[in-house]
Amino acid sequence: AAPPSLLPLPDEIAGECAAMENVAAPLKERLAATLAEELPLIARDGGFIAKGASADLDETRALRDDARKLIAGLQAKYAEETGVSALKVRHNNVLGYYIEVPPRHGEKLVQPPFSETYIHRQTMANAMRFTTTELASLASRIAEAAGRALEIELALFDELVAAALAETSALARTAQALAALDVTAALAELAVERRHVRPRVDASLAFAIRGGRHPVVEAALAKTGEQFVPNDCDLSADSAEQSATDRSGAEGGAQSRHDAPKSLWLLTGPNMAGKSTFLRQNALIAIMAQMGAFVPADEAHIGTVDRLFSRVGAADDLARGRSTFMVEMVETAAILNQAGPRSLVILDEIGRGTATFDGLSIAWAAVEHLHDVNRSRALFATHYHELTVLAEKLAHLANATMKVKEWKGDVVFLHEVGPGAADRSYGIQVAKLAGLPSPVIARAQSVLSTLEKGNDREARAKLIDDLPLFSATARPDAPPAEESAAEAELKAINPDDLTPKEALELLYKLKGLARE
Template sequence: MTFLNDPTSRNSEVLSAAQLATEESRSTATPMMEQYIEIKANNPGSLLFYRMGDFYELFFQDAVEASRALGITLTKRGQHLGQDIPMCGVPVHAADDYLQKLIVRGFRVAVCEQVEDPAEAKKRGSKSVVKRDVVRLVTPGTITEDKLLSPSETNYLMALARIRSGGEPLLALAWIDISTGVFRLAETTESRLLADILRIDPAELILADTVFHDPELRPVVDTLGRVAVPQPGVLFDSASAEDRISRYYGVKTLDGFGGFSRAEMAAASAAIAYVEKTQFSERPPLGIPERESGASTLFIDPATRTNLELVKTQSGDRNGTLLKALDRTVTGGGARLLAERLMSPLTDPERIAARLDSITALLDQPQLSADLRQALKHVPDMPRALSRLSLGRGGPRDLGAILSGTVAAGDVVRLLKSGNLSEELGLALDSIAGLPEELSQRLTAMLSDELPLLKRDGGFVRAGASVELDEVRALRDQSRRVIAGLQLNYAEETGIKSLKIKYNNVLGYFIEVTAGNAGPMTDSDAARASYIHRQTMANAMRFTTTELADLESKIANAADRALTIELEAFDALSALVVREAEAIKAAAFALSTIDVAVGLASLAEEQGYCRPVVDASTMFAIEGGRHPVVEQALRRQSATVFVANGCDLSPRSGEGDGAIWLLTGPNMGGKSTFLRQNALIAIMAQMGSFVPATSAHIGIVDRLFSRVGASDDLARGRSTFMVEMVETAAILNQATDRSLVILDEIGRGTATFDGLSIAWAAVEHLHEGNRCRGLFATHFHELTVLSEKLGRLSNATMRVKEWDGDVIFLHEVGPGAADRSYGIQVARLAGLPASVVARAREVLAKLEDADRKNPASQLIDDLPLFQVAIRREEKAKAGPSKVEEALKSLNPDDMTPREAMDALYALKKQLGNA
């Protein structure tokens, strides 16, 4: 069996890499194509960008796939084994744009560059091929270019390692953002593996090929799709893991890094091996691996993440998500940190309080908050610029980003020193102040105000920064002026006013005087030593000097020398930046932390959010709660005010297990909004944000489950009801007494009594087995009687009003139970035909009066199947009416207008009497 995301299973319409590598292929290939075939054979599973001058060319099957994916013309270049060789290409200067399209479509690209000067190749013979080699593998998880990365999103490469040691297999994850240097580890289990992967949301997941094809993990691999990529098992060897990690960081032991399990070491080693495999000799500035504990973050299962639309909607859009509603950051690093906090809320009350303290401090100092926000707008993405410089892919603007970042950091430091700081802000201040002043001073002294994109363009070193560079630039840009100045000096020195410095292709630069005026240049030994005779003409003599010869050489090489000096300066500045990598990353993270705090303070002020109390209790008391996304949408679209509602799932006695609310009420009454808003408030509180409520007291939630909405999974043979049951089973099997469970309409996808029975049993299990805090919305009004025997279960309902047969949804939650669901009224609002609505009312009335044991059996006798059909049938049995008989007897062609009018009045009278 093959899989779509298995690189070894690519469709081979033209020639496979194996076919290309055969001896027969080599014997019939041109030298250049032979080189291509060899390099391609060493890089299976990747499109080969083969550098030819100013283009990256692709051949054979690579060309076919790339032309289709990029929408570019497929051409051909010669023949191979009797077949035309498909070919397409992309310009080198625009390669990033094409790489972005290929990476988004799941391709991996091997970039093959010319690694020697063409002039050197010609020395080996006129038919010699320029040496080429792959210098980099571009994959979704290892990109660093600005054009390929979203400023507000992380780009993680993740490795999954599995270690078998007798009992249950040990699983661990390691994830790296090569563009920022973040490196983290965590152990996991099969039951929570997918949830942990989706929490991190990697761009690429590597795993051993044996794990990839393991039937037990196929559901995870299938869910991830192209993100999961199999790799040779040797990358995940735990025996050599410590040595590989130690070599990468240049240490003899990992004892100083903390304690890691075998599985974590294997995952970390695999991630590093993959980075080395794709980046070749370059090493990104990865931070020391940080270990995360699963207990330190709120567990949110995959279905809940999808239902709550935290960072993307179910259609894949960012608009309409909680992240979009919360994001007030002004830096790329801040936006990424906010998303990370949202995806991984904390379970430690002290760490949460530290984040909330920062928001409180900034709200208490609005001017400081506003000034910080303004200063942060000038902070560029220093970690990504640092990564590109470390990998040799940086340009002058990356150096400029580091400089701008250090300048902005200085402004932030001055502002923070003037304010009253929380502990978190104080630590951030210390980190930012740790940036060495020498770095900023050196970059300021060396870099121009206007910087080119590419270092090869030159012009990025400031005038006055290098005496030699200034001289060379003067020669390059003002050679005529320099020659004129030298000519003036020689004329004054010799007293020959007619002395000229000229140029031709044979002599180069030379001094020319008339034969009669040459005496001062030939009369003495000193003169002859200074002015070296070159040529005698009929009426003139030509000389040179050592100074002029040197100047000629300098002018000829000025442009090349100027660029060489600038490139040397670039390398020196890059090395300086890389040496300070740890200080730069620490300062950048601190600036991101401040950006998040300032953004959340701005959000709280703008939207009227309150500071939640988050502690180790099992409280869940929210007053005036609102849905953060819906509320903002209503404000943008109209003047409608969101109706706030409270929710109290706290223990009845103040201690012990939390409560469960059984929520009834009509469709469109706001049940789903109410359910989701309480889940979102819990997430916001535990990520360290103020919340949309007048007050909130939340005891730490260890696991959050939300089953809201209907979906199917037809690819895996699961109906909507089956998906509902699978997700419900996961909740009932995993929820603890500290969990928060949100369930909507359990049991609706099957027969009425089956569904009611399942919902009944689920409520009892949540109450007696899981003993969690929960909201359970249902249309099974029969469940409300459970509040009489389940002590922690309370009934709540969405309030409505009826007016002239219409239903008005108040969107208010109150105690009690709904007496009906108002489904027919909602159907009428949806536009069902009036006859259908009327018929539905009639059927409902009969159902409510029928024998509960078998109401349908009575309906067969008591009600016709459909009133419209019955009336049509009765009409057919009765035959034509008297009016119809009278109409048939009329002949309009034989009637005068007056007779026709009399007949019409007679018919009308007869119809009235019928």
């Protein structure tokens, strides 16, 4: 019985525990008595039958393992029997086991009564060799002992298999119970260690997660001592409420649309800010909730998800003649053709594999189709900031963005999701973090500034005229670069007038100027 301090087991778990006791007792007792404590991985390695389970096997093992002791005992017996203390039992690859005595004693063994027991085999210059029927039999049994021991074990194994097959139903039920208990115990331990909570799962169209976390990323960060930044996500939707809201054109209805949770989020923000992690963590929480596990969140309410659609990452299928963009479009087509109101959809960067206007157009149309036709709960991550204006047109679309801060020209990722839209992608800052050469970063910033200031055609024409390769000829009157303090100091130096000490002091001074 469970200790009073513990809650009683749920009926499902109690039933699994009871099922494990239903295995036939005779089989359990036989397995316990026959199998060794430590079992090999492969039956042909032997050693899995316990000592005492088979007298024949114990004798064979003794012969296999104690051959030297048996030979020594036989040697002592023959020495005492013949009175020849110099008698030895030896072995070689030609004769096998044999008895060896000095020549002066060998003549004794070829005479009766010893000649009836000791069979002469070989005469050497300094020894005579004999054998006996007993020694030959023992030698044969020693040679066969290892193979014979394994043969006996495998025969006993076959008997145990037959006995187990006779209890197939009971064993299958026990295996099922063990599997259920193993999964349940593992998930329970994980829930305690990682602060997972029990989700509310029902037949609604809710999807409200407070303080959600990505279980794998959180575990990886924990190993480095870092904390995962949790985020909320509310895609809750009710088809009846949506229809009523859609039909309402009054000002009050518009206010209701603004305040109510939106089933489609358009997520913008820079790379490396955590958009993909946010998409994946919400999909994983939905899967864990519906499989019966606690989830990595402070609170979660998941309306039943009939299908989960995911279009993330970039991959090609060249063997089938599909480029990266083609694979992306095939996956997007599957979502737009199959997703329904009860589905959960996560899409990451639709349209990025083609020309800018083509990609933007495809992404724009996909968002509208998800909203108007599929009506799925969905997270749509994109770098096309132009899509954010759709929030003014689509009643169930909300803009969300990854929060960042700029500090001295660099970008700091906060990994927080909040309402609103990003006005830029900070791609050049991310490229800088990745280690692109400084001239490349500087040129990229110059090009970006030019493109942002003028219209598309004028900006491109200006960039062509301003290519770095031709900058020297395009701008001959450009002012010379200002001389640095270190360069000025170097010009004033006369190396021939410097003592070693002065040269060293000057070197430190120049080093200090270079740092400024």
